[in-house]
Amino acid sequence: MLRIVEPYITWGYPNLKSVRELVYKRGFGKIARRRLALSNNKLIEKKLGNKNIICMEDLIHEIYTIGPHFKEATNFLWPFKLNNPAGGWRKKTNHYVEGGDFGNREHLINNLLRKMV
Numbered sequence: 001m002l003r004i005v006e007p008y009i010t011w012g013y014p015n016l017k018s019v020r021e022l023v024y025k026r027g028f029g030k031i032a033r034r035r036l037a038l039s040n041n042k043l044i045e046k047k048l049g050n051k052n053i054i055c056m057e058d059l060i061h062e063i064y065t066i067g068p069h070f071k072e073a074t075n076f077l078w079p080f081k082l083n084n085p086a087g088g089w090r091k092k093t094n095h096y097v098e099g100g101d102f103g104n105r106e107h108l109i110n111n112l113l114r115k116m117v
Helices: 002-008 016-026 041-051 056-065 070-076 109-116
Strands: 010-012 028-031 034-037 103-106
Touching: 010 109, 016 056, 016 109, 028 041, 028 070, 041 056, 041 070, 056 070, 103 109
Parallel strands: 010 103
Antiparallel strands: 028 034
16 A cells, blocks of 8 residues: 555654654644644543543653554544645655655654654
């Protein structure tokens, strides 16, 4: 499946700082089929408290370490809406290893995320 969509996406392995920035700045939860900002920990505790995820840091830890309740934590989060990177894309039609933008960036995805958040 990844081979089919590869020319349209870029991916990599974010570090803890990038995951934390995404959740704090762009994090929204699915509560009653609505997109609600994660403004306080009570929303998280109400929805994921039975999974021992009671605050933002627990949610970030569960996602970053791919813990036992990873699926529930990621299903609780609304997909992140990111901007285009500051400075624009280099070349969208080429693979990353050829000087383009799509494909696996491995740990260099963090630089791109900083530009998009």
